[in-house]
Amino acid sequence: MRHRTRVAKGPGSRAAGLAMAFKLIESAQQRWRAVNAPRLVALVRAGATFRNGHLVERHDQVAA
Template identity: 70%
Template sequence: MAAAPAMGFRLVESAQQRWRAVNAPHLVALVRAGARFERGHFVGRSESHAA
């Protein structure tokens, strides 16, 4: 039973080397709230979250 979590850990560990780091953590909350960015510039909130 311990083989599955160990394999999952190894897969995540190897994939982590290819992941791109978040270079603007202060903007993550805006994205989660529905903000839209185009080419790195804020353009507004999406209509579905603007209520």
């Protein structure tokens, strides 16, 4: 019985690997969910906190 470990590992060639990655990314794009509120993305990137979908004000967080 012959071991086929080299054949079974990896895509085989660089071109085949790129083609496989392209096809996986292409199929994943069909299931991606669109951002519901693109105007809030800047707030999230700036470090704003949301709780149950509502913006938490800074003075609420410093209630210690």
